[in-house]
Amino acid sequence: MEFRLKRYRISEANIQAECYHKLKLLGIRTYLEYGCENCRFDMVVLNGSKIIAIVEFKNGRAGKPINQNTRQYKKYHSFGLPVIYCKSVTEIEETIKKIQALF
Numbered sequence: 001m002e003f004r005l006k007r008y009r010i011s012e013a014n015i016q017a018e019c020y021h022k023l024k025l026l027g028i029r030t031y032l033e034y035g036c037e038n039c040r041f042d043m044v045v046l047n048g049s050k051i052i053a054i055v056e057f058k059n060g061r062a063g064k065p066i067n068q069n070t071r072q073y074k075k076y077h078s079f080g081l082p083v084i085y086c087k088s089v090t091e092i093e094e095t096i097k098k099i100q101a102l103f
Contacts, residue, residue: 010059010088010089011059012042012057012058012059014089015057015059015086015088015089015092016032016042016043016057016086018089018092019043019055019057019086019092019095019096020032020043022092022096023045023096023099026096026100028045028099028100028103029045029046029047030043030044030045030046030055031043031044031046034051039075039076041054041055041056041076042055042056042057043055043056043057045099045102047102047103051081052081052082052102053081053082053083053084053099053102054076054079054081054082054083054084055083055084055085055086055095055099056072056076056083056084056085056086057085057086057087058085058086058087059087059088060087060088061087061088062087062088062090062091063087064087066085066087082098082102084098084099
């Protein structure tokens with residue numbers, strides 16, 4: 001069977017996996033698909049045993065603004081932690097820089 005990519009966008013799972021891999025190589029501890037208070041965060045960034053940021057992956061267009069009127073946006077921001085969005089493969093390096101700045 002031959003693999004054929006039918007969509008022009010890379011899936012959220014692949015963006016998430018690539019970001020996770022690069023962060024792991026840098027020694028930054030993260031946890032994927034972390035469940036907390038009826039939420040499932042795509043990724044949380046850890047400093048010791050403390051969660052210091054939430055990372056949300058979307059397969060949208062790079063640079064496109066995040067809709068701040070969604071229930072998810074409001075709930076995630078209610079935790080009082082930085083919420084970092086990564087919307088495409090081209091934003092992974094920028095996302096990593098934002099995470100590194102937290103340490």
